Amino acid sequence: MERRTIGAGALAVGAVGLGCMPMSWAYSGSRQRGDESLRTVHRALDLGSDLLDTADMYGPFTNELLLGRVLKERRADAFVSTKVGLLVGEQHIVANGRPGYVRRACDASLRRLQTDVIDLYQLHRADPEVPVEETWGAMAELVQAGKVRALGLCAVGARGGRRSGAGLHDGTLRQLQRVQQVFPVAAVEAELSVWSPEAQRALLPWCAARGVGFLAAMPLGNGFLTGTQTPGEGFEPDDVRARHPRFTAEMMAANQPIVAGLRRIARRHGEHVTPAQVALAWVLAQGRHVVALPGTKRQRWAVENAAAAGLRLTEQDLAEVAGLPAAQGSWD
Numbered sequence: 001m002e003r004r005t006i007g008a009g010a011l012a013v014g015a016v017g018l019g020c021m022p023m024s025w026a027y028s029g030s031r032q033r034g035d036e037s038l039r040t041v042h043r044a045l046d047l048g049s050d051l052l053d054t055a056d057m058y059g060p061f062t063n064e065l066l067l068g069r070v071l072k073e074r075r076a077d078a079f080v081s082t083k084v085g086l087l088v089g090e091q092h093i094v095a096n097g098r099p100g101y102v103r104r105a106c107d108a109s110l111r112r113l114q115t116d117v118i119d120l121y122q123l124h125r126a127d128p129e130v131p132v133e134e135t136w137g138a139m140a141e142l143v144q145a146g147k148v149r150a151l152g153l154c155a156v157g158a159r160g161g162r163r164s165g166a167g168l169h170d171g172t173l174r175q176l177q178r179v180q181q182v183f184p185v186a187a188v189e190a191e192l193s194v195w196s197p198e199a200q201r202a203l204l205p206w207c208a209a210r211g212v213g214f215l216a217a218m219p220l221g222n223g224f225l226t227g228t229q230t231p232g233e234g235f236e237p238d239d240v241r242a243r244h245p246r247f248t249a250e251m252m253a254a255n256q257p258i259v260a261g262l263r264r265i266a267r268r269h270g271e272h273v274t275p276a277q278v279a280l281a282w283v284l285a286q287g288r289h290v291v292a293l294p295g296t297k298r299q300r301w302a303v304e305n306a307a308a309a310g311l312r313l314t315e316q317d318l319a320e321v322a323g324l325p326a327a328q329g330s331w332d
Contacts, residue, residue: 001048001309004291006213007150007186011119013079015284015309017051018044018302019217019295024063034066036297041070043299045077047306053189053215053293055083055124056109057093064112072114081187081215082109083124083154085135097127097135106142120187122152123179132175133182140183151183152215155190155203169203176206187213189293192286194279195221195246195258195327200286208287219283219292221327224252226276226301227259251329261324265317273311276301280308282321 001014023037041052052070054063064082071078084105087094109118121139126132142148155172167173169190176185188207192199196218207214220226222241231252235242245251262275269278276294283292294305313321 001306004213004288006120006215006289006291008184008211011079011150011186011213013051013291014048014306015291016049016280016306017053017079017081017215017291017293018049018305019293020052020054020063020067021058022295023066023297024059033297036299037066038070040297040299040302041067042074044302044306045070045074047303048309049302049306050077051079051081051215051291051293053081053295055086055122056105056112057083057086057088057124060088061112064109068112068114075115079119080113080115081120081122081152082113082118083122084109084139085124085127095125095127095129097123097130097132099134099138102135102138103142106139106147110147117146118148120150120152121148122154122187122189124154125156126175132178136179136182143183150186152187152189152213153179153185155188155199167202168198169201173202173206180210185210185212187215189215189217191218192216192283192290193219193221194225194262194282194321194324195255204286204290208289212289214287214290216283216286216290216292218295220276220279220294220305222247224255225259225262225279226274227263231256246327246329248329254328255325258324258327261320265313265320268317269311274304276304277308277311278313278317278321280305281311281313282318284309285313285318 003012004015005012052067054067084102085095085097087096139151155169190199190203204214223229232249241247259275262278265278266273266275280292296302
């Protein structure tokens, strides 16, 4: 698989990584199978999708534990990215950016992941009660201690920005400017896909200008861009899509022209090329600093996603994607 670099430290990873969250959090709990997820991680590593993206809150904790079972055998094959800063309660999620907590959380993640070092440690959300410089400083100490290789930041406030009319990533850009003064940012993780391209406006250029890697979360639009979902079939109550404004039956039907456009482009590239692969290839075409992180818990999709790294879209393809209708049912 094509290799791409993250940050000034030139950390090399496969162009398509593996988002591990669906294996134990946020998507259809009844369909989660530990053994199948383990096989999926192994298969992804075999194919060069070596960036494994997780977080301590996924589960909580069970996602890191699952990956630890793979890393115990194949640590040298993997690039491990996990996150800190969010605590999960019974019915709520709260931020915790206190330096002491960050240090304890890192040690706990290392134990669960069965590794001596985390390749990329990301701040999941800043704590409004703690200056972000203090949290980032504690994370930087972990790099100096050899427990972490590089630091990243997850985009924040996107949905709130849509409601208020503010720039979608204004809050993230302000945080980046502040933490960059403390310790270099190696990567930024944010949503980027054909139906959510907003990161192109300011966040992608910010990263490109500073040699910062961009990790594209939800590059398949929570699965919609695969063309495998049927409007009206519904989602389990614990599935995030059950409360997503683009996943009502009405909005899924209204957004079918986006999938149809991806399918037209796929047919030009061969009978076995899928809309999902076109969607991922579009993400990768946004810059050499971009790495796609499609999430899956199934081997079949991990194989399909990895193959997208070899798909090159033409100027005509990119123009067609640019001409597709904007997604309906968003927070805009």
